[in-house]
Amino acid sequence: MKGAARSSGALPPYRSGATPAASARGGLARRWWIIRPVALHGIDISKQDDRVVVALSGEIDLASLEPLERELAPVVQRRPPVLVLDLRAVSFLDSSGLRLILRLDRRQREAGGRLVVVRGGRRVARVLELTGAADHLELIDDPAQAPSG
Numbered sequence: 001m002k003g004a005a006r007s008s009g010a011l012p013p014y015r016s017g018a019t020p021a022a023s024a025r026g027g028l029a030r031r032w033w034i035i036r037p038v039a040l041h042g043i044d045i046s047k048q049d050d051r052v053v054v055a056l057s058g059e060i061d062l063a064s065l066e067p068l069e070r071e072l073a074p075v076v077q078r079r080p081p082v083l084v085l086d087l088r089a090v091s092f093l094d095s096s097g098l099r100l101i102l103r104l105d106r107r108q109r110e111a112g113g114r115l116v117v118v119r120g121g122r123r124v125a126r127v128l129e130l131t132g133a134a135d136h137l138e139l140i141d142d143p144a145q146a147p148s149g
Contacts, residue, residue, distance in 0.1 A: 042089070043071050050149040052080040057089035060097030068100065076104065079111040081149020087120030093127045105137060114138060116146045 041064040042057035052075055060068065075083070085101065087093070101117065108115040116138045119125055128134040140146060 041068060043068065045071075045075060048143075050080070051082040051084055051146055052078075053084040053086060053143050053146075055086040055089065055143075057091075059092040060090055060100070061092060061094040062096045065096045065100060072104070076107055079113060081113050082116060082146060083108050083113060084116045084118065084143050084146045086118040086143055087124050088118055090120045090124050093120070093124045098127060098131060098133060101137070102133060113149065114147070116140055118143050118146075 041060055044055040044057075046053050046055075054072065054075060056068070058064070083104065085104065090097075101115075105115040117140070119139050119141055125134070128137065128139075
């Protein structure tokens, strides 16, 4: 067919949660992709004195935003004096995740509280630095460093 793109026969790169599996009939020449469900995010909420610590893990992006907001809503409604957001186990943060953090910060300030963010890995730190959010957020290295309310 004229102008049609030709397939190079190369397999697409592996994506999170996807693994190649050889076809029973085709051996290594034919492959099918098996998609395994992957938890995009995790959340652990604990109370320490007058602080609430929210430890996030996984990918914080548009796909995980709505479930995260639902899980965080009761915490924010209680208006803790200090809300600690632990990003150490976050592997990916996009603009929607950044927006969530900045909204949490604004809500805490409006309620007379504080949001303290525990720095994440290099990828997360880079997003905070490039956007200038690191200059506006209260960042710490360890949840134990979080101030009391």
